[in-house]
Amino acid sequence: MRHIGVSNVMAAQMAQARRIAKIICVQNMYNLAQRNDDALIDSTAAAGIAYVPFFPLGGFSPLQSDALSKTASQLGATPMQVALAWLQRRLPNILLIPGTSSVAHLAQNIATVDLALPDDVLATLDGIGAAAKH
Ligand SMILES: NC(=O)c1ccc[n+]([C@@H]2O[C@H](COP(=O)([O-])OP(=O)(O)OC[C@H]3O[C@@H](n4cnc5c(N)ncnc54)[C@H](OP(=O)(O)O)[C@@H]3O)[C@@H](O)[C@H]2O)c1
Numbered sequence: 001m002r003h004i005g006v007s008n009v010m011a012a013q014m015a016q017a018r019r020i021a022k023i024i025c026v027q028n029m030y031n032l033a034q035r036n037d038d039a040l041i042d043s044t045a046a047a048g049i050a051y052v053p054f055f056p057l058g059g060f061s062p063l064q065s066d067a068l069s070k071t072a073s074q075l076g077a078t079p080m081q082v083a084l085a086w087l088q089r090r091l092p093n094i095l096l097i098p099g100t101s102s103v104a105h106l107a108q109n110i111a112t113v114d115l116a117l118p119d120d121v122l123a124t125l126d127g128i129g130a131a132a133k134h
Pocket residue numbers: 007008027028053054055056057058059060062078080081097098099100101102104105106108109
């Protein structure tokens with residue numbers, strides 16, 4: 001076994017795993033509205049460990065937010081594209097695995113590499129996660 005990744009781990013479990021072996025990636029639930037792993041993402045980035053958010057678009061409960069829809073229409077993008085662009089701006093160690101059964105959605109998702117999010121838009125999007133925590 002050359003590389004080990006872990007999934008569905010809390011920070012304490014991650015620390016425990018790293019005492020046993022070199023961990024190269026973590027796969028946990030994380031998206032614009034589900035931000036419980038903010039601190040874990042920061043620590044994996046600092047340690048050079050990849051973070052792979054599962055349910056990046058909300059999974060079985062697709063992301064829905066008025067602020068997200070409004071921001072998307074301002075940018076000429078779809079809400080899901082903005083949600084993926086936000087993840088790519090969050091930190092460079094985040095690797096995306098959005099699931100799709102649609103070639104059109106696949107093309108939209110790939111195009112998010114070029115979707116720039118101005119700072120004021122980022123602040124609005126950050127507010128969605130903050131509101132969801134309360
Ligand atoms: N480690 C774990 O415990 C764990 C748990 C759950 C999931 N995962 C993994 O995480 C990855 C992502 O999970 P997921 O696919 O369930 O959730 P997801 O990526 O959050 O959401 C997928 C849903 O979003 C829709 N979608 C994708 N692109 C879209 C677009 N551009 N516009 C509108 N809708 C779009 C898809 O519908 P369409 O098909 O119509 O595009 C599908 O219903 C998968 O590889 C999965 O195996 C891991």
